[in-house]
Amino acid sequence: MGLLQEAIFGIVTGSYIAIAAIGFTLIYGIVNMINFAYGEYLTLGAFVGFFAASAIPVPLPVAIVVAMVGGGVISIVLARGFFTPINHTGPVPLLLTSIGLGIAIRNAIRLFGGRSARYIETETTTFRVDAVPDVSIGSVDLLGGFFVTSEHLIVFGSAVAVFLAIHALLTRTDVGIAMRAMGDDESLARVRGIDTQLIRDSVWVLAGVLAGLAGVLMAIQTNVSSTTGFSHILQILSAAILGGAGSPYGAIIGAYVIGLALAISTAFLPSSMTGLSSAVAFAILIAVLLVKPSGIAGTEVREA
Amino acid sequence: MSALDRLPSGRGDRALIAGVACLFVGGLFALTPLQASLPSALYVFVEVGITFVIYGMLVLGLDLQYGHTGLVNFGHVVFFAVGAYATAMLAAQDSFSGIALGYPWPLALLVGVIAAALLGLVVSATSIRLRDDFLAIVTLATAEIFHSIFVNFEGVFGGNVGILGVPRPIAALVGDADTRLIATILVIGGITLITLAAVTRLTDAPYGRVLRAIRADELVTRSVGKSTIVYKTQAFVYGAALAGLAGGLFALYNGAVAPGFFTIQVTVTIWIGMLLGGAANHRAVLAGLAIIMGLRLVSRFGLSVTPVSGDVFAAFRLVVVGLILIAVIRFRPAGIWGDPQELGVDQ
Numbered sequence: 001m002g003l004l005q006e007a008i009f010g011i012v013t014g015s016y017i018a019i020a021a022i023g024f025t026l027i028y029g030i031v032n033m034i035n036f037a038y039g040e041y042l043t044l045g046a047f048v049g050f051f052a053a054s055a056i057p058v059p060l061p062v063a064i065v066v067a068m069v070g071g072g073v074i075s076i077v078l079a080r081g082f083f084t085p086i087n088h089t090g091p092v093p094l095l096l097t098s099i100g101l102g103i104a105i106r107n108a109i110r111l112f113g114g115r116s117a118r119y120i121e122t123e124t125t126t127f128r129v130d131a132v133p134d135v136s137i138g139s140v141d142l143l144g145g146f147f148v149t150s151e152h153l154i155v156f157g158s159a160v161a162v163f164l165a166i167h168a169l170l171t172r173t174d175v176g177i178a179m180r181a182m183g184d185d186e187s188l189a190r191v192r193g194i195d196t197q198l199i200r201d202s203v204w205v206l207a208g209v210l211a212g213l214a215g216v217l218m219a220i221q222t223n224v225s226s227t228t229g230f231s232h233i234l235q236i237l238s239a240a241i242l243g244g245a246g247s248p249y250g251a252i253i254g255a256y257v258i259g260l261a262l263a264i265s266t267a268f269l270p271s272s273m274t275g276l277s278s279a280v281a282f283a284i285l286i287a288v289l290l291v292k293p294s295g296i297a298g299t300e301v302r303e304a
Numbered sequence: 305m306s307a308l309d310r311l312p313s314g315r316g317d318r319a320l321i322a323g324v325a326c327l328f329v330g331g332l333f334a335l336t337p338l339q340a341s342l343p344s345a346l347y348v349f350v351e352v353g354i355t356f357v358i359y360g361m362l363v364l365g366l367d368l369q370y371g372h373t374g375l376v377n378f379g380h381v382v383f384f385a386v387g388a389y390a391t392a393m394l395a396a397q398d399s400f401s402g403i404a405l406g407y408p409w410p411l412a413l414l415v416g417v418i419a420a421a422l423l424g425l426v427v428s429a430t431s432i433r434l435r436d437d438f439l440a441i442v443t444l445a446t447a448e449i450f451h452s453i454f455v456n457f458e459g460v461f462g463g464n465v466g467i468l469g470v471p472r473p474i475a476a477l478v479g480d481a482d483t484r485l486i487a488t489i490l491v492i493g494g495i496t497l498i499t500l501a502a503v504t505r506l507t508d509a510p511y512g513r514v515l516r517a518i519r520a521d522e523l524v525t526r527s528v529g530k531s532t533i534v535y536k537t538q539a540f541v542y543g544a545a546l547a548g549l550a551g552g553l554f555a556l557y558n559g560a561v562a563p564g565f566f567t568i569q570v571t572v573t574i575w576i577g578m579l580l581g582g583a584a585n586h587r588a589v590l591a592g593l594a595i596i597m598g599l600r601l602v603s604r605f606g607l608s609v610t611p612v613s614g615d616v617f618a619a620f621r622l623v624v625v626g627l628i629l630i631a632v633i634r635f636r637p638a639g640i641w642g643d644p645q646e647l648g649v650d651q
Contacts, residue, residue, distance in 0.1 A: 033437075034437050034440075034441065082630060082634075085634065086633065086634055089633075089637070091435075091436060091437040092376055092436050092437060092440075093633045093637065095376075095437050095440060096575070096579070096629065096633055097629070097630050097633050097634070099572065099575075099629065100576075100625075100626040100627070100628075100629030100630040100633070101626060101630060102626070103572065103622055103623075103625060103626035103629070104622070104623045104625075104626030104627050104630070105626075106622075107618075107619040107620070107622040107623045107626065108619075108623050110615075110619040111616060111619040111620060111623065115615065234444075234445065234448060237441060238445075241438075241441065276452055276453070276456045278448070278452055279448070279449040279452040279453060279456075282445035282446075282448050282449045283449060285441070285442075285445050286430075286431075286442055286445055286446070286449075289431065289434060289438060289441075289442055290430050290431070293434065293438070
């Protein structure tokens with residue numbers, strides 16, 4: 001397979017990671033916590049989408065909307081139940097609580113859903129381009145023929161729509177401007193009469209909606225199982241930190257960097273070591289934290 | 305100075321005496337024809353007990369890092385794994401996969417401890433200045449990177465099979481299964497107790513006060529002339545070396561190492577044990593760990609009386625473990641035996 005094909009896979013992976021990373025980084029910037037249970041939000045969203053598409057059944061676009069609404073509801077309920085009561089205790093208790101919540105949810109899903117993977121059935125059209133010449137360097141083919149499926153296009157299109165919607169929300173609406181104000185300085189925002197709890201709640205809902213969307217897109221691309229979200233949480237986290245924790249625009253760039261790095265390292269690694277590609281993402285993460293801890297666009301995270 | 309003054313008095317010294325006594329009795333079982341018999345109902349207790357005393361060393365090291373110094377290390381398992389793999393690769397003979405060099409095991413154990421300490425030094429040199437939650441992420445990512453390296457470099461680390469043929473010094477001396485289990489838990493438990501004595505000595509000393517001062521307020525500690533980075537690095541390396549020792553002992557007890565033994569689940573178990581017992585109190589963290597590991601016994605016994613599959617039970621136990629973590633942080637942030645005032649948390 002050519003590098004061009006791997007790059008397409010990378011962009012698709014980057015697209016759903018980007019959607020999730022925006023939600024993750026909004027929670028980080030405004031609630032000031034690293035939400036390690038966020039992967040489980042994706043899983044829950046994927047399951048909601050799966051049941052809507054197969055049990056009810058509704059057409060795929062409706063199922064996606066149901067998953068988004070479901071994700072938003074789940075997110076606000078979990079936040080109200082677990083995170084809002086200990087909001088004042090600081091980042092570490094919040095991080096630990098989210099780790100506990102993640103374990104509990106992941107295994108509760110395993111308890112009721114089993115370990116098996118489920119598939120959302122979709123009709124796929126594949127567009128092939130074989131006219132591109134091969135440019136080989138060693139075992140790696142730099143161009144080569146490639147294909148794009150309609151699923152790829154749905155994922156990428158959804159991601160672009162989300163980017164535009166988030167940009168409009170953050171710059172054109174009162175609630176979005178209030179979110180940015182709170183991310184900047186919570187005390188000042190409160191002095192200016194912003195209801196900080198209301199904004200926090202709306203961030204939870206927004207992050208849940210994004211998680212639901214990312215989860216169902218992942219489910220369409222691959223499958224639904226109890227570890228769908230968890231297996232991506234470190235990539236989402238890497239993308240968010242790479243972009244500068246708290247910055248949605250940085251998270252988008254970070255997500256595509258991670259997605260492409262994963263895909264291209266798969267192309268260059270020997271076939272017995274493709275599992276190492278996830279280590280590449282974490283190596284990038286550590287390198288970013290060491291060289292420029294504030295990420296592409298963000299705040300200082302070093303103390304001394 | 306009379307001879308009486310030399311008699312042990314502190315908590316740490318009691319642990320030291322108990323530890324030496326355990327080692328001595330364990331040594332008797334191992335080296336003399338003395339035999340012990342164990343009712344078969346107790347096997348499972350002793351097996352979980354051996355895992356507990358090994359994890360005990362991990363939790364003591366983690367408590368030195370988080371409980372005393374405030375370093376949020378969420379990748380503690382990586383030092384455990386590196387200690388175990390270094391020991392296994394040096395000591396193993398005729399492994400089915402991976403590297404087996406066949407050196408004597410005491411040397412391998414020493415190298416295991418040093419390897420874990422060196423990794424701790426590298427991680428702290430690069431990341432110790434990061435803010436709490438980001439240090440947690442870097443350590444977690446380090447653990448994940450090493451996990452995938454162990455899985456993927458099959459020629460070196462044996463892939464998912466791991467490294468087999470690690471010598472088992474106690475098993476080599478004792479043929480009888482009952483006596484072997486008793487000797488193992490006594491020897492490793494004795495080492496854990498001696499570790500407890502050592503960390504108690506360290507944290508009761510003025511050195512421990514500096515560590516707790518760093519956790520309470522790093523800026524103030526720096527302003528009275530303590531180099532907080534040096535202290536934090538030392539605490540981190542001590543914790544890593546202890547985890548390496550635990551890993552080496554695990555390899556020598558288990559006779560094999562594989563990536564499956566060193567998952568994030570280990571980190572989570574010892575973190576929950578530490579928080580449940582009460583950070584910054586050595587005996588409390590061990591008690592908390594005992595409670596969490598006791599849950600394993602409950603689920604093993606529950607498994608035999610209920611008609612559900614093992615997978616269901618494992619999932620159920622993990623749901624309970626997750627909820628315990630949430631409940632502890634919410635309702636008892638200092639843990640069961642912790643001192644809320646000292647830890648700076650309000651109840």
